[in-house]
Amino acid sequence: MATDTVERRGRARRGHGDELRDEILRAAETLLVESGDERAVSMRAIAAAVGCTPPSLYLHFADKDELILAICNARWAEFNEMLDRGGDISDDPVESLRERGRAYIKFGMENPEHYRLLMMTKTDDPLEDIADLQKQGAVAFQHLIGAVSRCIESGAFRSMDPYMAAIVVWAALHGFTSLFVTAPNFPWPDLDETIEALLDSHLKGFAAG
Amino acid sequence: MATDTVERRGRARRGHGDELRDEILRAAETLLVESGDERAVSMRAIAAAVGCTPPSLYLHFADKDELILAICNARWAEFNEMLDRGGDISDDPVESLRERGRAYIKFGMENPEHYRLLMMTKTDDPLEDIADLQKQGAVAFQHLIGAVSRCIESGAFRSMDPYMAAIVVWAALHGFTSLFVTAPNFPWPDLDETIEALLDSHLKGFAAG
DNA sequence: ATCGTTAACCTAACGAGGTTCACTTAACGC
DNA sequence: GCGTTAAGTGAACCTCGTTAGGTTAACGAT
Numbered sequence: 001m002a003t004d005t006v007e008r009r010g011r012a013r014r015g016h017g018d019e020l021r022d023e024i025l026r027a028a029e030t031l032l033v034e035s036g037d038e039r040a041v042s043m044r045a046i047a048a049a050v051g052c053t054p055p056s057l058y059l060h061f062a063d064k065d066e067l068i069l070a071i072c073n074a075r076w077a078e079f080n081e082m083l084d085r086g087g088d089i090s091d092d093p094v095e096s097l098r099e100r101g102r103a104y105i106k107f108g109m110e111n112p113e114h115y116r117l118l119m120m121t122k123t124d125d126p127l128e129d130i131a132d133l134q135k136q137g138a139v140a141f142q143h144l145i146g147a148v149s150r151c152i153e154s155g156a157f158r159s160m161d162p163y164m165a166a167i168v169v170w171a172a173l174h175g176f177t178s179l180f181v182t183a184p185n186f187p188w189p190d191l192d193e194t195i196e197a198l199l200d201s202h203l204k205g206f207a208a209g
Numbered sequence: 210m211a212t213d214t215v216e217r218r219g220r221a222r223r224g225h226g227d228e229l230r231d232e233i234l235r236a237a238e239t240l241l242v243e244s245g246d247e248r249a250v251s252m253r254a255i256a257a258a259v260g261c262t263p264p265s266l267y268l269h270f271a272d273k274d275e276l277i278l279a280i281c282n283a284r285w286a287e288f289n290e291m292l293d294r295g296g297d298i299s300d301d302p303v304e305s306l307r308e309r310g311r312a313y314i315k316f317g318m319e320n321p322e323h324y325r326l327l328m329m330t331k332t333d334d335p336l337e338d339i340a341d342l343q344k345q346g347a348v349a350f351q352h353l354i355g356a357v358s359r360c361i362e363s364g365a366f367r368s369m370d371p372y373m374a375a376i377v378v379w380a381a382l383h384g385f386t387s388l389f390v391t392a393p394n395f396p397w398p399d400l401d402e403t404i405e406a407l408l409d410s411h412l413k414g415f416a417a418g
Numbered sequence: 419a420t421c422g423t424t425a426a427c428c429t430a431a432c433g434a435g436g437t438t439c440a441c442t443t444a445a446c447g448c
Numbered sequence: 449g450c451g452t453t454a455a456g457t458g459a460a461c462c463t464c465g466t467t468a469g470g471t472t473a474a475c476g477a478t
Contacts, residue, residue, distance in 0.1 A: 175380035202410060
């Protein structure tokens with residue numbers, strides 16, 4: 001746990017106190033990604049990386065949870081963007097859903113620590129605190145419902161409740177992604193193949209007829 | 210965080226030092242279930258609940274991780290038993306797989322904290338430490354592969370790699386369970402219905418023809 | 419130039435957590 | 449009774465999140 005203390009950053013000019021906030025977020029994220037371990041992201045380690053003292057963090061975040069939440073918010077935006085880009089690849093509704101699924105799993109596998117924070121951390125914080133987070137998650141889910149709905153409307157999928165179907169798809173994507181993130185050393189078969197099998201089976205299960 | 214200090218337990222008789230080990234595990238498990246929060250399970254809280262001092266815990270467990278691991282091991286045994294009981298309900302392979310799935314989700318929903326520990330905690334401990342745990346998880350997985358294989362052999366499922374298919378089923382079951390455990394306040398549709406939809410879609414996806 | 423105000427920080431400390439080390443106490447065989 | 453030793457303490461160390469209160473430097477006004 002090499003607490004890399006960096007030289008002290010100079011004081012910000014008046015009216016520019018918010019600059020510290022960004023530096024904190026960047027440092028925390030770097031710490032998270034490089035260590036790959038949430039426990040390495042301590043308030044003290046963040047402060048050391050930024051070049052300030054721990055109490056200074058509290059000028060911008062009420063507590064550690066809020067700091068972590070801020071990181072998550074930023075990542076959700078990126079996540080959503082990736083998913084939508086995936087969904088936009090094809091005009092065919094089923095192929096579009098498939099690409100959305102690929103993008104989902106890809107994001108999780110490439111950003112395991114973020115995925116863990118976003119999707120695998122229990123949130124029993126009061127609802128106001130995580131309103132933004134919920135909103136962004138809800139957006140992702142709404143888009144997924146939309147993608148499924150288009151498959152149904154196009155006649156490719158049998159008639160079914162899109163909400164329910166979206167949950168089933170989400171469960172499958174999240175299930176594989178979170179298993180992989182949790183146990184990367186499991187003897188997974190070829191990953192691309194697995195992903196396709198997973199998507200195949202669902203799309204067949206939903207197919208009309 | 211009412212650190213319920215219980216009256217001090219008497220010293221065990223000579224040769225019966227291991228009795229403390231069981232008391233520790235029971236106390237830790239009670240603490241985990243009643244608080245529903247992993248953070249409430251501190252070494253100090255466990256010791257207080259047992260009626261001994263924190264250092265005494267280290268007579269039986271090398272560190273906290275090992276203690277938690279021991280709880281997991283006990284629960285895996287129970288989990289596996291539940292799954293197999295579910296699988297034994299029917300002679301029809303597909304229905305048997307379905308019951309196995311129901312049992313899986315049921316266990317997770319009824320034991321959220323245990324499920325979180327068993328299936329959602331990253332294990333980058335050296336492999337020796339978690340060998341038992343891996344073994345028990347592997348047993349569960351082998352049984353699942355068996356259940357899927359019987360579906361294929363019976364002709365109910367199309368010809369496919371059972372290993373791959375088992376992973377797909379596992380991902381779906383784990384996906385729903387872990388989502389529920391992580392966000393119990395999400396507006397889930399009727400749970401039984403969701404479970405059936407989830408299983409239906411997969412079984413249809415695997416169906417022969 | 420310098421002074422007062424105040425935004426932007428820091429020092430020191432608290433309590434809780436995991437863990438360790440040196441020490442004590444009580445159960446048993448003799 | 450008496451030594452041996454299994455079975456346990458007590459006090460401390462270090463890290464962590466967090467807070468209360470003090471300090472300092474950037475700026476506008478004079």
